[in-house]
Amino acid sequence: MFSKIRELLIGKTLKTEELEGEKLNIFWGLPILSSDAISSVAYAGEEILYVLIGVIGLMAYRYMFYAAVAVILLLILLVLSYRQTIDAYPNGGGSYIVAQDNLGIKPGLIAGASLTVDYILTVAVSICAGTAAITSAVPSLLNHKVAIALVMLIILTIGNLRGTKESSKIFGVPTYLFIVSCIVLIITGVIRHYVFGYLPAQMYSIPKQIGDITLFLFLRAFASGCTALSGVEAVSNGIPNFKEPSQKNAKAVLVLLACLVLFIFGGLSFLATIYHPVPSANVTVFAQIAQQVFGKGIMFYIIQVTTAFVLVMAANTAYAGLPLLLSLMAQDGYVPRQFSQRGKRLSFSNGIIVLAVAAGILIIVFKGDTHLLLPLYAVGVFLSFTLSQVGMFLKWTRSKEEGWKHKAVINGLGAIVTFITVILIGITKFVHGAWLVFIIIPVLVYSMGKIKNHYNKVVKQIKLSNDERPNIGIKTNNDQHVIILLGTLNKTFLKSLNCARCLSNNVVAFHVSTDPAATEKLKVKWKEYNPGIPLIIEHSAYRDIIEPLMNFIESEDRASKHGETVTVVISQFVITKWWHNLLHNQTGYFVKSMLYKNRNVAVLTVPYIIKE
């Protein structure tokens, strides 16, 4: 039943060989990997304005535009830097790889942990912002925003479990629609104002100026705007998702992305200086601009719908990025190995599910509020940018390959600027929530170290040298100790007995008495049936089966006499309907898990099928 539902939702299992067909060309790669950066125009401008307007009032629009320009300059620098990274790391040049490669394991783990945190936040923030776009258009939905966000999350998760390529086709179109609507919005907004002199009344009144612009205030505004830049990492981390030539395609997508953000983010910030939107809890700044430019007509609703879609697609960027990152880290043994396995549809399904659950928790805890989530955002991504850039800088200075000086200058400059930015973000947003990230990242790095440690320990302990030879084989008298755990005398016992006697001549039945009446009945029946093996009965005052059994194994010194493994036989009902399992004691299951903790006890499970 479960497998049928799964097949309906995520499609038929794919062969490993079908992997190549799931990759992206430039046309589909752009929407799926750049929607994060492009869509952030829907909230990044609002965040800048939110910081400024409460203090400097009307002046906020001018400084908002300056901050946006600063963010765009930073983006251009990042694109230049990352083009070099893509060249140098054809298998995916995520910060994790670059930092580990050039700076060592610890910096690599810090980059990996930072990115993990940021991918999860990308999903939570983008979905919440998408929900805000919907509730801006339909205010009556304001009370259901958490539910709307969770539904979006579930749809996205299912789409991604179906596999990368299909999700890009489903999800690529809205990104293009959003780009086109934004361009139309900007052009219309500029023409209506400058050509036709159109200027509608403001929707909300601008707060009074209560202070002057300070450097700290401007830097806070700039730091808030930096949330727009996490998408860059996604492209360079996602090279293996591209069709061949994957590096060239990735670089092309990166440049296209930069051009689009330049035009749209710049254009919208400019429109803000004309139309004066004011951050409000009910209608987003972006929606206010659209409403001012178009009026509350069809174009307004198109803008809101495409915004919602593209923000959900931005979350999709993280669905492409995080599972891939986790699979790389899993191969290195820093996160559970299961992250490196492809699911039924060849996507890294474990990573997708973990991402969905973590983002879902964030949405619920932060009540679907973008404002509360954003201060946590961007610390991680700029930390990883910095590590990556420093790594690239060192790479060039070490390799001294052709043209290294030029490349080192670009990455060095990138390193300095992103480092300054991470400090800025950390300081200006610390009390607003960024402190949480400064706790989570070290905890993740520590856990990754512990995990690697465990895997190392296991590998060391189970490593087999050629000198350790197997035993010669079966002994002539075949007296391997076999104990049948006996509840009541029935056919399951008979089957267990037959199994055991095929394997050994030294079989005993062991019964733990928790109910004297039942034990008496067993004794009578045993005498009657007389199976020809000894029956040992132990009383248990605490209704516990494990302890008497373990005592029996140890007291007889069965385990150690020959240094052999004692085998305990447990019969298990096999039932066709899953709910029938609720009707039977899972004693066998508990006994087994306890016995496994004893090195010298092997458990032979003999299934007995109950027919319907």
Add this chain to the structure above:
Amino acid sequence: MFSKIRELLIGKTLKTEELEGEKLNIFWGLPILSSDAISSVAYAGEEILYVLIGVIGLMAYRYMFYAAVAVILLLILLVLSYRQTIDAYPNGGGSYIVAQDNLGIKPGLIAGASLTVDYILTVAVSICAGTAAITSAVPSLLNHKVAIALVMLIILTIGNLRGTKESSKIFGVPTYLFIVSCIVLIITGVIRHYVFGYLPAQMYSIPKQIGDITLFLFLRAFASGCTALSGVEAVSNGIPNFKEPSQKNAKAVLVLLACLVLFIFGGLSFLATIYHPVPSANVTVFAQIAQQVFGKGIMFYIIQVTTAFVLVMAANTAYAGLPLLLSLMAQDGYVPRQFSQRGKRLSFSNGIIVLAVAAGILIIVFKGDTHLLLPLYAVGVFLSFTLSQVGMFLKWTRSKEEGWKHKAVINGLGAIVTFITVILIGITKFVHGAWLVFIIIPVLVYSMGKIKNHYNKVVKQIKLSNDERPNIGIKTNNDQHVIILLGTLNKTFLKSLNCARCLSNNVVAFHVSTDPAATEKLKVKWKEYNPGIPLIIEHSAYRDIIEPLMNFIESEDRASKHGETVTVVISQFVITKWWHNLLHNQTGYFVKSMLYKNRNVAVLTVPYIIKE
């Protein structure tokens, strides 16, 4: 870790022999088994008033008093009837037993299902009413009523998992305090009014009369008041909880209970005719009476606190009753057998947990609102009363023992009255929620039949006749088929191999290739190590291990050639820290559960302990 937390919460494991010490005498039995009936005065009066006051306005108080008198008369009849049941059924005369004994299996199951539903509702209703008592005193808590109710539920559950006797001592005192406060309230209320002519202004205005009293309206009011009577069943069902002489003690508790309800319910209804409380969403009717009589001083708060406590104790009645009922039904095979097992502290812990979860769901779904829950209530208990009374009536007419006529008259009268009541409740409350109960009870009865069916099928299939003899024993060539499932060549394989070779001379290793590179490495290592058994390798396109393995077993016709069991050896890591399990694929676990479905495959699990 988990076992330590459990020990801290519910105490040390008790021996089966310690069971006798956990029973109740009259003094503790009264509060623990009658708090349900006594506490219902806190909401039953309000429910009656709620039905009447919207229609007949001020006249409601007079008819409320009449309805209360009718409920009390019904209670007296029930007590007389149930005293006879206690005499006839010393081991617990719950309706389930009585109905099954005298009317047959189906009526027994209907009684059992009805009681199950009602016990769960008792917990949900009482806890919600207890929360209402608290929020009546501290209105600022109104928004947190679901959280408050759930905390109470958790505390109760833990208390009950610790065992019956301890819970009675912890919980008995508040019931007595409530009884005393109610008596003080009634006496004070009457004296202040009649002796000192005290009559404060009403707290809320009484709705205008919009209709006349009709028979249907009065019957609806009476039906709402009948929620007070579920406690009777709890006493007669709980006879085994009493100290010897348990029947005498139970009968004494029943009579004391009737006297207390008579005085308190009657007294409070009388006070209502003086002080004119009006049902409101914020302050309970009972709280209004207390506030009118005492003013909002210390006595008012004492009343509210003891009311909250006694209502939680009423929920406790169900904690004593339902697990016992489920254990009886489990012994008969109508509900999962696990309900008949005593937990670490000798309480029927599975029943307690199921009760807590079901009540918790009800509290959450109905948002902690007593009003919404009450229409579901009482249908079940009166259905079971009726079945029980009819059963008792038939018992006397069949046995014709000394004095049977007198006894038959009492039970016959009880049967008629409770039958009329169940019809009344069903009709008057159907649209308000009782329809749900009329769906749930048949579903439960149907499920119980299916469960019994399954158990019967299992018993029949595994019954061992003395003619079915075990096989003679080990064959001389000892060529039992043993297949070792091989992932990588390491020490876990060596241990598995040694185990297997102790049991058979016919051992092969089987490897499913999901990653060609890993398989190549394995081949090289295998050649080098040369363990002396054949290695079979199968490729799996769909990254699935089960199918190739099953095909291998079947294609070789290994299973059927000798009609023997094939043994598959799977090694399993045993890990000291639970979270380390997250770091390893649970492939072995999935393979095992699939293999069990094949009748002729036994699984030998060889544990390998990873040291820390």
